[in-house]
Amino acid sequence: MVIYTYGVIDSKDTIDETIFGLEGAGVYNVSYRDIGVAVSELGEKMQEITDTNVLKHEEVIETLMTKFTVLPIRFSTIFNTKEELLLIVEFYYQDFKDNLDRLRNKVEFGIKVMWPAKIIKQRIAEVYNKRKFTVSIMADSPGKTFVKEKFEKHIIEKEFEEEAVRCIAVVDDYFNKIASERKIKKLQTENLLLNAAYLVGKDKQDDFKKAFEQLKSTPSDLKFLFSGPWPCYNFITLTKKPSSADYFNAEHMLNRLLAQQGLPERVQHDHEPRYLTGMNGGF
Amino acid sequence: MNRIIETDSQEAFVQEMEKIQDTLPSRIDANPKNVEKGLAKLVLTLVELIRKLLEKQAMRRIEGGSLSDEEVERIGETLLKLENKMQELKEIFALKDEELNLKLGPLGDLM
Numbered sequence: 001m002v003i004y005t006y007g008v009i010d011s012k013d014t015i016d017e018t019i020f021g022l023e024g025a026g027v028y029n030v031s032y033r034d035i036g037v038a039v040s041e042l043g044e045k046m047q048e049i050t051d052t053n054v055l056k057h058e059e060v061i062e063t064l065m066t067k068f069t070v071l072p073i074r075f076s077t078i079f080n081t082k083e084e085l086l087l088i089v090e091f092y093y094q095d096f097k098d099n100l101d102r103l104r105n106k107v108e109f110g111i112k113v114m115w116p117a118k119i120i121k122q123r124i125a126e127v128y129n130k131r132k133f134t135v136s137i138m139a140d141s142p143g144k145t146f147v148k149e150k151f152e153k154h155i156i157e158k159e160f161e162e163e164a165v166r167c168i169a170v171v172d173d174y175f176n177k178i179a180s181e182r183k184i185k186k187l188q189t190e191n192l193l194l195n196a197a198y199l200v201g202k203d204k205q206d207d208f209k210k211a212f213e214q215l216k217s218t219p220s221d222l223k224f225l226f227s228g229p230w231p232c233y234n235f236i237t238l239t240k241k242p243s244s245a246d247y248f249n250a251e252h253m254l255n256r257l258l259a260q261q262g263l264p265e266r267v268q269h270d271h272e273p274r275y276l277t278g279m280n281g282g283f
Numbered sequence: 284m285n286r287i288i289e290t291d292s293q294e295a296f297v298q299e300m301e302k303i304q305d306t307l308p309s310r311i312d313a314n315p316k317n318v319e320k321g322l323a324k325l326v327l328t329l330v331e332l333i334r335k336l337l338e339k340q341a342m343r344r345i346e347g348g349s350l351s352d353e354e355v356e357r358i359g360e361t362l363l364k365l366e367n368k369m370q371e372l373k374e375i376f377a378l379k380d381e382e383l384n385l386k387l388g389p390l391g392d393l394m
Binding site: 114146150230 | 285286287288289290291292293295296299300302303338339341342345346352355356357358359360361362363366
């Protein structure tokens, strides 16, 4: 049996509503001080990544969101025991509290923008060919010809990136006044100009949608994808880093728990928390 | 939640999103049949990273005008040979360029 986690919630109380999670298991609250973690007890250790499972995980979080502020946990985050889970909650308690306060009454929206990379690069190349490149390399040997080609490509790439920054600023301008925070990823692929997540107050959702309609109606060769509202997957920030003393205490406690179960002590440390790093809430 | 997903180009977005998934698997599936290719992919990805860095640095220096004609010649020859060698190795292990991508966290993707 393992403890499968869905999200951290701002309540220590029992969840009144009957919610069925993965494997049809009931969802209940494991509380710590004034907060809790919504979990299910499952038989399987690893949850297979299937549409049904991922959607179920998402559905549980969304149901929880109707009653609580939720810090969504990444799909398939599991703990062997409740004690192990509580150890993490205890460790990140202040971080969780801060995030719950910051994300209260907020939702996430995703904006993705594509542009025709090939055409943009062609346009840039045409401009440069007319103007000539600032550094001229004599292509009088294979080595120099190679460098010349690479250099021209490099200059076009650089201008392409600068153009992307300018273009993103124009798009972002529609939303940044409405959103309270944003996470922007530029050019994850050549064509995917922007992959952004915006944190928006629940009372400002309509304004945000209107801003998108406005942007979409402006003539351009951009393609858009708007999605949301989502749980705030991209806006959870954990500031507390485990110090060696914390490690010692955590390890000590874990080893005690392991010993109780007749298991060997854990020797290696996990230096990065694997928990709550957020999954992409986008499309 | 009344979720809206709105786009006029769903297919195009799906394709782009598929491209940004990790190319290196989270676990290496080592078995006697594929272990050689798996390791080659890992090693060549790292070699490609270093090659790209060298190339980028060279371009910056050319842009800054700090290289003499002979230096440009030497660098060109080195980069050319390196690229050809990589091409050869990729062919040997039947690896495509996009398979040698690497997510570099806040630095973005290698390619």
